[in-house]
Amino acid sequence: xxxxxxxxxxxxxxxxxxxxxxxxxxxxxxxxxxxxxxxxxxxxxxxxxxxxxxxxxxxxxxxxxxxxxxxxxxxxxxxxxxxxxxxxxxxxxxxxxxxxxxxxxxxxxxxxxxxxxxxxxxxxxxxxxxxxxxxxxxxxxxxxxxxxxxxxxxxxxxxxxxxxxxxxxxxxxxxxxxxxxxxxxxxxxxxxxxxxxxxxxxxxxxxxxxxxxxxxxxxxxxxxxxxxxxxxxxxxxxxxxxxxxxxxxxxxxxxxxxxxxxxxxxxxxxxxxxxxxxxxxxxxxxxxxxxxxxxxxxxxxxxxxxxxxxxxxxxxxxxxxxxxxxxxxxxxxxxxxxx
Amino acid sequence: xxxxxxxxxxxxxxxxxxxxxxxxxxxxxxxxxxxxxxxxxxxxxxxxxxxxxxxxxxxxxxxxxxxxxxxxxxxxxxxxxxxxxxxxxxxxxxxxxxxxxxxxxxxxxxxxxxxxxxxxxxxxxxxxxxxxxxxxxxxxxxxxxxxxxxxxxxxxxxxxxxxxxxxxxxxxxxxxxxxxxxxxxxxxxxxxxxxxxxxxxxxxxxxxxxxxxxxxxxxxxxxxxxxxxxxxxxxxxxxxxxxxxxxxxxxxxxxxxxxxxxxxxxxxxxxxxxxxxxxxxxxxxxxxxxxxxxxxxxxxxxxxxxxxxxxxxxxxxxxxxxxxxxxxxxxxxxxxxxxxxxxxxxxxxxxxxxxxxxxxxxxxxxxxxxxxxxxxxxxxxxxxxxxxxxxxxxxxxxxxxxxxxxxxxxxxxxxxxxxxxxxxxxxxxxxxxxxxxxxxxxxxxxxxxxxxxxxxxxxxxxxxxxxxxxxxxxxxxxxxxxxxxxxxxxxxxxxxxxxxx
Numbered sequence: 001x002x003x004x005x006x007x008x009x010x011x012x013x014x015x016x017x018x019x020x021x022x023x024x025x026x027x028x029x030x031x032x033x034x035x036x037x038x039x040x041x042x043x044x045x046x047x048x049x050x051x052x053x054x055x056x057x058x059x060x061x062x063x064x065x066x067x068x069x070x071x072x073x074x075x076x077x078x079x080x081x082x083x084x085x086x087x088x089x090x091x092x093x094x095x096x097x098x099x100x101x102x103x104x105x106x107x108x109x110x111x112x113x114x115x116x117x118x119x120x121x122x123x124x125x126x127x128x129x130x131x132x133x134x135x136x137x138x139x140x141x142x143x144x145x146x147x148x149x150x151x152x153x154x155x156x157x158x159x160x161x162x163x164x165x166x167x168x169x170x171x172x173x174x175x176x177x178x179x180x181x182x183x184x185x186x187x188x189x190x191x192x193x194x195x196x197x198x199x200x201x202x203x204x205x206x207x208x209x210x211x212x213x214x215x216x217x218x219x220x221x222x223x224x225x226x227x228x229x230x231x232x233x234x235x236x237x238x239x240x241x242x243x244x245x246x247x248x249x250x251x252x253x254x255x256x257x258x259x260x261x262x263x264x265x266x267x268x269x270x271x272x273x274x275x276x277x278x279x280x281x282x283x284x285x286x287x288x289x290x291x292x293x294x295x296x297x298x299x300x301x302x303x304x305x306x307x308x309x310x311x312x313x314x315x316x317x318x319x320x321x322x323x324x325x326x327x328x329x330x331x332x333x334x335x336x337x338x339x
Numbered sequence: 340x341x342x343x344x345x346x347x348x349x350x351x352x353x354x355x356x357x358x359x360x361x362x363x364x365x366x367x368x369x370x371x372x373x374x375x376x377x378x379x380x381x382x383x384x385x386x387x388x389x390x391x392x393x394x395x396x397x398x399x400x401x402x403x404x405x406x407x408x409x410x411x412x413x414x415x416x417x418x419x420x421x422x423x424x425x426x427x428x429x430x431x432x433x434x435x436x437x438x439x440x441x442x443x444x445x446x447x448x449x450x451x452x453x454x455x456x457x458x459x460x461x462x463x464x465x466x467x468x469x470x471x472x473x474x475x476x477x478x479x480x481x482x483x484x485x486x487x488x489x490x491x492x493x494x495x496x497x498x499x500x501x502x503x504x505x506x507x508x509x510x511x512x513x514x515x516x517x518x519x520x521x522x523x524x525x526x527x528x529x530x531x532x533x534x535x536x537x538x539x540x541x542x543x544x545x546x547x548x549x550x551x552x553x554x555x556x557x558x559x560x561x562x563x564x565x566x567x568x569x570x571x572x573x574x575x576x577x578x579x580x581x582x583x584x585x586x587x588x589x590x591x592x593x594x595x596x597x598x599x600x601x602x603x604x605x606x607x608x609x610x611x612x613x614x615x616x617x618x619x620x621x622x623x624x625x626x627x628x629x630x631x632x633x634x635x636x637x638x639x640x641x642x643x644x645x646x647x648x649x650x651x652x653x654x655x656x657x658x659x660x661x662x663x664x665x666x667x668x669x670x671x672x673x674x675x676x677x678x679x680x681x682x683x684x685x686x687x688x689x690x691x692x693x694x695x696x697x698x699x700x701x702x703x704x705x706x707x708x709x710x711x712x713x714x715x716x717x718x719x720x721x722x723x724x725x726x727x728x729x730x731x732x733x734x735x736x737x738x739x740x741x742x743x744x745x746x747x748x749x750x751x752x753x754x755x756x757x758x759x760x761x762x763x764x765x766x767x768x769x770x771x772x773x774x775x776x777x778x779x780x781x782x783x784x785x786x787x788x789x790x791x792x793x794x795x796x797x798x799x800x801x802x803x804x805x806x807x808x809x810x811x812x813x814x815x816x817x818x819x820x821x822x823x824x825x826x827x828x829x830x831x832x833x834x835x836x837x838x839x840x
Contacts, residue, residue, distance in 0.1 A: 046555075071561050081518055087611065087620035088518075113620055129518040131555040136748070261611065261621070264516050264557060265743050266526075266583035267603035273594060278587060283744050297594055300696040304596045308622035315617050 045126035049102060054185035057109045058153060060094065061121055066101030068133060074160035075138030075255065075287055078105065079263040081129030082117050089113055090260045092157030092232070092286075093133060106156030106185075112312040119320075134263045135286045138253070140164040143227045144171065147219050148194070149241055151177040151212050151233025155186055157255060158232045163193045170227075171195050173219050177212035177237070181205035213240040226250050231290065235299045242290035254290035256281045259304055273297045344388055346453055353455040354383040361676040365646050368530045368614065371673060372436070380465045384412040386450060387457045394447035395459060400791030401499070403427045405444055405459055412462060421470045424463060425477045429502045429544055430495070430790065432471055432537045435464025437528060438787045439667050471540040476547050481508035486804050489573035490514065491558045491746070494522025495786045496579035496777030498545060499793030500800075504577075505548040507797075507806050512573075513545075514556040517610065523581060524786070526610035527602070529640050531647070535609070559749035568772055575772045575800045578752075578760060579793060582778035584741040588632065592690030593736075597624060597698035601631070601641040601737035608644050626733025628652045630701055632687055634664035635783075638737035639671065642679050645735070653679045654729070658686040658706045658719040684708075684719065688726060690734055700728045740783050757782070765799035766792065774800055 050062040068078070077092045095104035109118040121127070138161050146165050150158035155176050165172045174194035178184050179202045190197050198215040199207025208214065212233070220226065229252040231241035238254040245252045258281050261267040265283035272281050273294035279285060357373040358364075364371050375383065387409040395405040404423050411420035424431045440446070440460035448456035470476075486509045490497045493515040501511045519525055524538045546552070558564065558580075567573045585600035587593050604623065607613040613623035629645040631638050634657035642653045655674070657664060660683045664671065675681070684706040693699035705725035708717035742758035753761045753769035759782060760775040762768055768775050776792030778784060801807075 067561055076560070085612070085619045087622075129555050131516055131518075131557055131561075133560050134557060261603060261606050262517065262526075264583070264745060266585070267606050268585040268587065268600040269603045271587070271594065278589070278594070280584070283584075283748070301594065301596060303696070304624070305622045308616065312617045312620065312622070 045128050046130040047126045048121055048123055051121060051123050054106075055183050057118075058106060058183070058185065059109070059118060059121075060104055060106045060156070060185075062102050062104050063127065063130060064102055065130060068103050068130075069096045069098050069101045072096040072103060072133040072160075073137030074140060074164040075157075076133035076135050077157075077257070077263070077286060078103070078130055078132030078134065079260065080105070080117075080127055082113060082120065083128050086116075086128065087113055088129070088261060088263070090134075090257060090263055090282075092255065092257065093160065094156035095160060106153060108153040111309055112316045115313075116316065131263070134282055136284070138164070138230070138287055140168045140170075143168070145173070145223060145226050146170050147173045147175060147216060147226055147229045149175045149177070149212050149216060149229060149231040149233070151231070151237035152179070152183070154231075154233030154237070154255075155190075158230065159186060159189060159193075161230055161232075162190060166193045166195075173198065173223070173226075175200065175212050175215035175219065176207075177201070177215065177233070178206075179203070211240060212237060213244045216241060216244045220245075220248065220250070228253065229290075230255075230287075235295050235302065238290060238293075239295040242293070242295075246291055252290040253287045254293060255286045256288060256293065256298060257286065258298060258301055272301075344385075346388065346450065349386045349388065349450070349454075350382060351454055353386070353458055354379045354461075356458070356461055361673075361678070364531065365643075365677040368647055370534060371531050374468055375461055375465045380412060380462060381415070383458050383462055384409045386454075387413075388449060390449050394449065395444035398444045398447040399427075400443065400787045401427045401794055403444075403463070408466065409457070409459075409462060412466065417466065417469055418473075418475060420466045421475050422477060424466055425470075427794075428499075428790070430467075430498065430541045431463050432467025433495075433524060433533060433541055434787055434790070435460050435462075435467050436533050436537075437524075437785075439785055441668065443787070468537075471537065476544050478547050479506055481506055483510065484508040484806060486510065486574045486806070487512070487572055488800070489567045489571065489576045490579065491564070491576065492522055492579040492581060492777075492779075493520035493542075493552060494579055494581050494777065494789065495524060496789035496793035496796075497522065497577065498541070499790040500577045500579065500774075500776065500797045501550045501793075502545055502548060503794055503797035504800065505545070505550045507801055509574075509804075509806075510551075511549070512551045512553060514558050515552065515554045516557040518554050519610070520552045520554060522579075523583075526606040527637070527640070528786075529605065529609055529644050531643065532640065557745070559745040564746065564750040564752065564770065564773060568770075573772075574804055575774065577793070577796050577800065578746060578768070578773065578775040578779060579777040579789070580743050580746055580779045582740045582742055582759070582783050584743050585736065586739050586741060587736055588687065588738060590687060590689055592692060592698075593734075595690055595692050595698050596696050597626065597732055598690060598734045598736070599624060601633070601637045601735050602740070604641050604644060604735055605637070608648065614644075614648060623648065624733055626650055626698075626731070628654075628731045629733045629735065630654050630656055630687075630729060630731040631735045631737055632656045633737035633739070634659075634666055634671075634681075635737060635739070636666045636670055638735075639666045639674050641735045641737050642674055643677060645733070646677055646679065650733075654731075655679060655681045656685050656687060656701075656703060656729070657681070657683055659708065659716065660684060663716045682729075686719065686721065687734075691728070698732050698734055700730050701734060702726055702728050740778075742779060742782070746779070765802075766796040767799055767803070772803060 047064045053059045077090050079088045091105045094106040109115040148158045148162040172194045173196045174190040175198045177200045200215045231238050232255045258270040260270045263282045270281040271278050274288045275292040389406045393406050408420040408423035444459045445456040488504045488509045488511045490501045490513040493513045505511045521538045567576050585602045607623040611621035612619040613621040616622050629650045631642045645653050685703045687701050689702045691700045705722045706719040709720040712718040747754050755761045766774050766776050774796040776796040777789035
């Protein structure tokens with residue numbers, strides 16, 4: 001027993017001398033628990049409040065989860081399961097609204113699950129599973145000048161970090177890279193929270209023509225006192241960023257998104273090589289020192305299920321095609337039945 | 340009662356249990372062990388001597404009153420048998436299947452001294468299955484006492500703790516990070532050993548007790564243990580997060596595609612139902628020739644899962660001999676029957692790639708046993724120059740796990756050197772009101788040991804909250820009058836002593 005308030009004199013051990021008084025249990029009204037999460041988990045799933053399409057492949061989902069909105073920190077991610085037989089996919093938190101109780105995810109339709117979500121996830125529907133925030137939050141304090149680099153879909157997860165740096169008093173340079181003009185999103189959000197924004201497109205249709213690494217070179221030329229570069233995007237892009245900053249030894253963080261199952265450090269599927277060590281991106285990351293990350297290993301491990309992904313994709317496209325055929329055939333069949 | 344049974348009058352042979360044919364079962368995920376029929380259960384129950392001083396009860400980590408439930412079976416009072424078991428153990432159907440009975444209750448069975456011991460596990464399972472089939476549930480009336488208990492994780496230790504606290508009248512909420520409750524019983528133990536439907540039935544019983552399950556909740560990150568006590572209004576918290584952080588061997592080539600942890604393989608296959616890909620979206624790597632490193636129960640599960648997924652050949656690579664292998668004898672026997680090859684005294688040195696990032700082969704070295712190490716087992720020593728190549732295209736590591744770091748990262752709980760939560764004899768952690776048990780305290784162990792820890796933690800929690808422990812108060816073991824005051828047992832230890840002025 002760990003109750004120092006009842007320590008008595010040794011002499012009083014004999015029952016005759018001690019008056020035993022049964023202490024009443026502490027009757028009290030329990031403090032109200034956060035009811036929001038209870039409501040979110042009552043089997044109804046996690047409600048999608050808004051959806052916005054940035055292009056024909058990227059879309060954002062605003063999901064109601066007040067508790068997560070409160071807990072989320074820049075740099076963390078969630079695992080989403082769209083339906084009961086779906087797979088668990090990691091997605092970085094692109095934004096959170098603590099007052100409104102929502103988190104925002106930006107998704108690119110590349111595989112079966114994300115394409116299916118593009119069709120099924122609409123405002124008013126709900127996700128079967130949403131767990132997080134996972135991973136270690138990014139270190140945002142103590143920096144004077146930082147460069148936040150987002151490439152393609154990586155623009156979304158870098159946003160909370162850029163905003164976080166700004167709130168902590170840093171001078172923030174945002175570098176956004178897209179393939180072409182139509183794919184640009186959230187430029188306004190970055191302009192609101194960054195001191196400088198450099199926009200790059202591969203084909204030069206907006207901003208400067210070139211990759212984000214060219215943007216970093218531009219920023220490095222202009223500012224000699226950059227404390228840190230944070231880069232999020234596809235592995236090739238992050239590798240290019242890391243190689244750009246390596247000669248001047250500017251600390252460069254990258255956020256890795258390998259294949260995961262649980263996201264809680266249990267399966268080891270997300271292991272990455274950082275320097276001489278093997279780290280689990282889900283619990284030791286997702287942010288790592290980019291100069292130490294073995295990107296070739298990461299790229300190779302991301303292709304682990306290439307064949308299965310292809311098979312799932314083909315099968316799904318086929319069922320979609322069949323369904324559209326049946327859908328188109330139904331009115332015709334009804335018309336025949338009427339005559 | 341009939342004539343007293345003696346070792347000579349009871350059936351001499353242990354009643355065998357029907358099993359699926361090895362060739363047949365290696366292709367399906369249906370249960371291997373079909374369980375007893377009523378006749379078989381009655382015959383086996385007849386073998387128990389109902390000894391007055393049973394060793395089996397003490398041998399059981401949760402102290403099930405084994406002779407009483409077997410007696411009830413013999414009397415065809417099956418509901419009564421379930422009542423006896425469910426008094427100490429809510430998960431009869433689970434424990435009857437996965438407990439290592441040969442080292443626990445059956446290991447100390449008196450009958451076992453001259454004959455084969457009574458098949459206590461199979462009888463327990465039979466009672467548990469019957470309870471599920473007949474939808475029996477023992478929901479004792481408990482006066483709500485206003486205390487709120489938070490339980491982190493929904494594995495066996497958490498389930499045992501939640502059940503005990505709910506029975507004492509507490510309002511219990513269990514948090515689980517996965518989308519379904521059950522912990523290792525769901526993601527780890529495959530269906531052919533413990534069907535997920537059995538786990539679901541047992542969880543349903545907990546729900547009937549009033550336990551609430553909240554899935555998709557990662558404690559530590561969504562809210563911390565400190566917040567549970569301070570903000571969410573929990574009076575006590577039990578942490579049973581398990582030891583899932585798989586070890587890799589750290590040899591060259593272990594980041595190749597086709598190399599994975601047993602945890603990943605089993606989670607994909609069991610919880611995410613990857614065996615039904617593409618109807619379920621989660622894929623699982625399929626090898627033709629699979630090598631599993633390690634020889635514990637997890638390794639056996641991983642090998643047998645691979646076989647059922649369609650591997651042509653599955654081999655076990657273990658650095659010691661069969662005598663030292665930590666898996667249950669029954670599991671090794673089943674694995675052998677199904678055609679798994681065992682390479683004892685073999686250790687991997689390097690995994691070789693095929694030039695495309697996949698596994699081509701594994702280079703191994705022969706071992707021999709040297710002097711005993713601190714675990715008492717003889718330490719394997721490599722034989723120089725004995726390296727050889729094993730052809731394989733998938734390597735699964737089942738060489739143990741480390742402590743999960745999330746609770747350590749996010750709370751001020753004191754951890755030990757190996758990263759597990761430090762607890763005292765009462766399973767109390769360094770934080771008042773927070774208790775821990777199961778694999779997160781001991782490192783990887785068995786389901787029943789975790790359940791035993793959960794129950795012990797519940798007992799400590801009741802003392803901390805000063806709830807009368809009915810198990811102690813109503814126990815049949817007589818307490819001397821001097822140790823009782825006003826009918827309250829000293830062992831309850833929930834008195835406040837005051838000195839009369």
